Amino acid sequence: xxKAKPWRRPMVAREHSETHRQxxxxxxxxxxxxxxxxxxxxxxxxxxxxxxxxxxGIVGYLVVFAAIWWAWMAFTWFANVFDTDDVPYRLLMIVMxxxxxxxxxxxxQIAELDFRVGVVSYVVMRLAYVGQxxxxxxxxxxxxxxxxxxxxxxxxxxxxxxxxxxxxxLEWRLPVFVAWFAVDxxxxxxxxxxxxxxxxxxHIVERYGLFTIIVLGESIAxxxxxxxxxxxxxxxxxxxxxxxxxxxxxxxxxxxxxxxxSTGEAPARDRRxxxxxxxxxxxxxxxxxxxxxxxxxxxxxLTDAARVALPASGxxxxxxxxxxVFLLTIALIESTAEDGFELRKVLIKLxxxxxxxxxxxxxxxxxxxxxxxxxxxxxxxxxxxxxxxxHRLYRGAPDTPGARRSRAPNATLRRQ
Numbered sequence: 579x580x581k582a583k584p585w586r587r588p589m590v591a592r593e594h595s596e597t598h599r600q601x602x603x604x605x606x607x608x609x610x611x612x613x614x615x616x617x618x619x620x621x622x623x624x625x626x627x628x629x630x631x632x633x634x635g636i637v638g639y640l641v642v643f644a645a646i647w648w649a650w651m652a653f654t655w656f657a658n659v660f661d662t663d664d665v666p667y668r669l670l671m672i673v674m675x676x677x678x679x680x681x682x683x684x685x686x687q688i689a690e691l692d693f694r695v696g697v698v699s700y701v702v703m704r705l706a707y708v709g710q711x712x713x714x715x716x717x718x719x720x721x722x723x724x725x726x727x728x729x730x731x732x733x734x735x736x737x738x739x740x741x742x743x744x745x746x747x748l749e750w751r752l753p754v755f756v757a758w759f760a761v762d763x764x765x766x767x768x769x770x771x772x773x774x775x776x777x778x779x780x781h782i783v784e785r786y787g788l789f790t791i792i793v794l795g796e797s798i799a800x801x802x803x804x805x806x807x808x809x810x811x812x813x814x815x816x817x818x819x820x821x822x823x824x825x826x827x828x829x830x831x832x833x834x835x836x837x838x839x840s841t842g843e844a845p846a847r848d849r850r851x852x853x854x855x856x857x858x859x860x861x862x863x864x865x866x867x868x869x870x871x872x873x874x875x876x877x878x879x880l881t882d883a884a885r886v887a888l889p890a891s892g893x894x895x896x897x898x899x900x901x902x903v904f905l906l907t908i909a910l911i912e913s914t915a916e917d918g919f920e921l922r923k924v925l926i927k928l929x930x931x932x933x934x935x936x937x938x939x940x941x942x943x944x945x946x947x948x949x950x951x952x953x954x955x956x957x958x959x960x961x962x963x964x965x966x967x968x969h970r971l972y973r974g975a976p977d978t979p980g981a982r983r984s985r986a987p988n989a990t991l992r993r994q
Contacts, residue, residue, distance in 0.1 A: 617799070634689075654786075859907075905930045
């Protein structure tokens with residue numbers, strides 16, 4: 579029997595204390611639509627690097643991924659507070675999904691600084707976002723009135739700016755893009771957004787975790803497809819196995835580091851922690867997706883090095899730099915937005931970052947597959963150390979069989 583419910587509900591903030599709050603089916607569909615865009619961005623990066631267009635490829639990738647990430651992030655935080663799941667909400671979400679698919683289709687053009695398809699698709703998504711805020715304003719909650727008003731006005735003006743951006747001369751497009759995108763990023767802060775006014779911390783942490791899983795999945799998919807093509811091309815099994823094993827260890831260790839050694843406390847803290855945590859995840863997502871592109875590039879180099887314009891060290895550096903960015907960003911999140919600064923944890927990730935770059939530079943001696951495997955083993959060592967520290971604290975925690983000394987009854991075990 580169908581469950582009776584109204585087709586429209588007031589757009590009011592959800593409670594912090596909701597039990598069993600998890601991602602909705604519509605949010606999962608929304609995430610799925612961004613999978614295509616992420617895959618396209620990584621593929622374009624791989625092709626650009628293989629053809630020797632290193633600078634243009636990296637810039638194009640960062641620009642494309644910024645648009646993907648920002649459209650996803652802005653609505654994810656909104657939905658964390660105002661997910662009514664009624665008919666108007668769903669229809670506006672479907673419009674945003676259509677915009678994301680258009681953005682994915684325009685990725686090759688955006689990588690070449692042709693923003694026409696990308697801007698139209700982005701504006702469609704953002705105007706649907708404005709429509710959601712208009713519903714919040716109409717609901718009449720005085721706590722959200724000023725924020726909703728500012729978000730509507732500023733986001734609409736931003737879209738006017740993006741349309742005008744299409745007439746910017748080619749030689750000015752990149753600096754103008756960076757400047758106007760910074761204005762777009764500042765909109766929530768200027769509008770007075772504060773996650774502590776509503777929503778659910780565990781839900782937003784889950785949403786970021788799901789997007790991390792999506793990007794990790796894209797890395798695995800890109801590497802798997804590349805390995806399959808290499809097998810068809812008759813590449814030697816041993817170096818291919820070394821490369822595939824190293825890539826798998828990198829992906830799985832990255833998953834372990836992200837999900838097991840971070841607290842996810844930032845969204846419930848002060849605004850500075852919220853914005854830092856939310857915004858620097860751009861580098862987490864972009865780095866993980868770049869690992870997938872780098873693995874595919876390594877397989878292409880192994881299949882036919884003559885078809886890849888980069889030398890062995892350059893190919894390996896794609897993985898090394900991506901791993902280094904991932905570790906440094908995790909260190910930044912942990913030390914400034916979550917646990918508080920701990921020199922030991924920062925030094926471990928800083929050392930891992932330097933090792934990742936060094937292993938890539940040594941690729942002419944260690945070989946490209948060997949460099950990837952070294953990076954994987956380094957990340958696995960960080961995981962092993964973290965597991966050891968967790969177990970050590972567990973054995974010393976109160977009410978555990980291995981407790982070695984008494985502690986206060988309300989002592990808590992902080993995750994490392």
